[in-house]
């Protein structure tokens with residue numbers, strides 16, 4: 001289940017991210033990689049928990065809290081503090097095929113987050129760089145994703161994925177993981193479809209009695225499946 005969430009950040013918020021990223025210090029992205037992914041990861045990251053990463057991360061978390069599509073698609077329970085990465089053409093940066101670690105510990109708190117859903121929030125415009133596609137593999141094949149700055153893709157944490165080499169310019173993004181209230185991807189996907197159907201039905205036929213029946217069904221299913 002891949003969901004494109006447009007306009008997570010406004011143009012001004014993307015601008016603020018870019019301003020901070022242009023003047024800050026970057027470190028080798030392998031600092032947060034597991035053993036397998038460290039072999040294939042070539043990029044730069046903002047140091048985890050640095051004041052810059054925290055400022056931008058808090059801005060993103062606040063934006064997500066106001067985003068109904070993210071809420072519906074992900075049913076978030078706990079969100080790992082957003083991380084930030086950069087892929088440059090110089091150094092042929094990219095990230096080979098890997099699966100993200102199942103568990104992430106939030107630095108400083110010891111709190112563990114199960115990575116049910118992965119998110120990538122694009123902060124570079126597509127015409128600023130060549131390559132740098134996020135390619136996500138699922139049972140329906142490989143999906144290549146490159147979105148406008150401020151847009152985000154969410155996909156199951158179980159997916160094999162990679163970032164193709166950047167061959168021109170630089171690509172900056174934020175990425176993070178969410179533990180969902182509904183761990184199972186099939187159930188989560190059905191909840192999302194049901195919610196979207198209720199929203200469409202409510203818009204077209206607000207008085208239809210099925211709106212209430214389906215809304216009850218949604219909440220009662222969620223009550224069954226939430227963990």
Ligand code: NI
Nearest residue numbers: 098099100161
């Ligand atoms: Ni990854």
